[in-house]
Amino acid sequence: AQSVTQLGSHVSVSEGALVLLRCNYSSSVPPYLFWYVQYPNQGLQLLLKYTSAATLVKGINGFEAEFKKSETSFHLTKPSAHMSDAAEYFCAVSERNGNQFYFGTGTSLTVIP
Amino acid sequence: EAQVTQNPRYLITVTGKKLTVTCSQNMNHEYMSWYRQDPGLGLRQIYYSMNVEVTDKGDVPEGYKVSRKEKRNFPLILESPSPNQTSLYFCASSLYGPTNEQFFGPGTRLTVL
Numbered sequence: 592a593q594s595v596t597q598l599g600s601h602v603s604v605s606e607g608a609l610v611l612l613r614c615n616y617s618s619s620v621p622p623y624l625f626w627y628v629q630y631p632n633q634g635l636q637l638l639l640k641y642t643s644a645a646t647l648v649k650g651i652n653g654f655e656a657e658f659k660k661s662e663t664s665f666h667l668t669k670p671s672a673h674m675s676d677a678a679e680y681f682c683a684v685s686e687r688n689g690n691q692f693y694f695g696t697g698t699s700l701t702v703i704p
Numbered sequence: 705e706a707q708v709t710q711n712p713r714y715l716i717t718v719t720g721k722k723l724t725v726t727c728s729q730n731m732n733h734e735y736m737s738w739y740r741q742d743p744g745l746g747l748r749q750i751y752y753s754m755n756v757e758v759t760d761k762g763d764v765p766e767g768y769k770v771s772r773k774e775k776r777n778f779p780l781i782l783e784s785p786s787p788n789q790t791s792l793y794f795c796a797s798s799l800y801g802p803t804n805e806q807f808f809g810p811g812t813r814l815t816v817l
Contacts, residue, residue: 597746600744623802623803627806633810633811634708634794634796634808634809634810634811635747635794635796635806635808636808637805637806640803640805642803681746681747685801685802685803690735690752690754690760690801690802691749691752691762691763691802692737692749692752692762692802692806693749693763694739694746694747694748694749695746696744696745696746697746
């Protein structure tokens with residue numbers, strides 16, 4: 592089974608500062624990789640996904656993530672945090688030859704005015 | 705409006721009393737899935753369905769049943785709920801499989817006393 596590790600269950604940044612949320616996966620074969628966001632009291636929505644095309648993936652709301660095979664990582668970044676970015680962020684994977692879906696434990700992002 | 709709906713949104717029940725949480729999507733999606741979300745554990749997949757009459761276990765299927773008799777509906781059944789099934793449940797759907805964007809319902813908060 593796949594596993595996804597998100598380092599840091601809580602991250603705080605100042606408004607306008609860089610956002611960096613970390614994600615590592617366990618598979619030796621690079622899976623499909625995703626970042627989902629959950630705003631308070633809502634369901635999840637897709638931010639971006641990696642499916643083996645470009646290693647730098649751009650998503651919605653100014654977020655992007657870089658796939659690094661050598662580090663088995665897929666960290667999420669945004670150059671300048673906005674108050675509206677406060678939410679819970681989940682990294683997730685899907686195996687290339689499977690139909691299951693695995694989420695990380697999530698990182699709660701707080702943006703300080 | 706394209707959406708995934710779940711009912712009920714909130715449910716308090718007692719141990720052993722059978723319950724069903726309904727899930728319906730209007731996007732003609734083939735893949736549907738149930739997740740439970742618990743603090744510190746992220747979301748974990750309970751069951752998924754690749755198409756009508758095709759269902760399979762996710763990571764935490766014990767104590768749950770599902771059925772997929774119609775493409776649009778994917779109910780989650782707890783035949784004998786126990787307190788450890790107290791959780792926030794999400795239904796999701798995607799066009800063909802987990803590598804496509806999953807659209808999530810609003811969630812069902814279940815408390816088993």
